[in-house]
Amino acid sequence: MNEKLLSFQLKNGAFSYMHSITQSPHDEQHRSYMLDCYEIYYLISGSVNYQVEDQTYSLSPGDLLIITNKEIHRPYFTSDSSYERILIFFTPEFCQHYHNESYPILHYFERKKPGSFNRIPSKLVEQLGGYFTDMEEHHYSNQPANQVLIELTFIRLLIHLNDIIATHLHTSQLEGEYNAKIEHIVTYIHNNLYHELSLRHIEDTFFINRYYFSHLFKKVTGYSFKQYVIHKRIAKAMELLKLSVPPTEVCKMTGFEDYSNFYKAFKRVTGVSPARYS
Structure with a gap:
């Protein structure tokens, strides 16, 4: 059972804060996600492995994840103990007032390679817990300026995160587990979404048995090859639709065989039609 301890939004949903706890969590409760925003995930309690693209991060309480709007992700649970976390979702526009040359x-969210350097361990972010506490206290304060105080506290959190990342980005402390072969193929997928991407094509291109690859890809990424390709194509389609590219052209540019398949896949992943999304 999932219980929301606190949930609120700022600026018409450009910023969303959710503090929740799940009793006896299991994998079926949590599907794969690919959101149209950035995400900060802070684990308070519980035992969970978190899959981001082809990386698997074994999380401990106090660990923090940074996830971009181009990364497929989902949790996998290693016990049925209660699972408490804080999630912050925000759009780039929410922070644009604080962005300058x-x-x-x-910068880190926009330039980060998908599936890399998502996890920041608790020993590096132990001071960040105070920002989450402050945002919750501001929310409950009912002061006229509480929304401004929440926003400023969040910006301070981002600045502190940037400092941590700048100091530790090139250390192994921020890495998850990965498979070099799969990472290479995932990069190929990202760069060739508009081309044929079948198991046979991967077999011929990388000289790897398709059945072995299919099993290995699922084991490493947590997704079937077909599911992963569809999600990445939809992510690219979302980008193009935001640039006002017509849905029929987006269909062609993202490797779908026909518009009917594109329409069904897009609506299944996003919940809306391509035309409505644009």
Whole structure:
């Protein structure tokens, strides 16, 4: 059972904060996600492995994840103990007032390679817990300026995160587990979404048995090859639709065989039609 301890939004949903706890969690409760926003995930209690693209992160209480709007992700649970976390979802537009050339506040989110350097361990972010506490206290304070105080506290959190990342980005402390072969193929997928991407094509291109690859890909990423390709194509389609590219052209540019398949896949992943999304 999932219980929301606190949930609120700012600026018409451009910023969403959710503090929740799940009793006896299991994998079926949590599907794969690919959201149209950035996400900060803070684990308070519980035992969970978190899959982001082809990386698996074994999380401990106090660990923090940074997830972009181009990354497929989902949790897998290693016990039935209660699972408490804080999730913050925000759009780039929410932070644009604080962005400038001398200090691009979202530089890491915008430049980070998908599936890399998502996890920041608790020993590096132990001081960040205070920001979450402050945001919750501001929410409950009922002060006229509480929304402004929440926003400013969040910006301070981002600045602190940037400092941590700048110091520790090139250390193994931020890495998850990965498979070099799969990572290479995932990069190929990202760069060739508009081309044929079948198991046979991967077999011929990388000289790897398709059945072995299919099993290995599922084991490493947590997704079937077909599911992963569809999600990445939809992510690209979302980008193009935001640029006002017509849905029929987006269909062709993202490798779908016909518009009917594109329409069904897009609505299944996003919940809306391509035309409505644009």
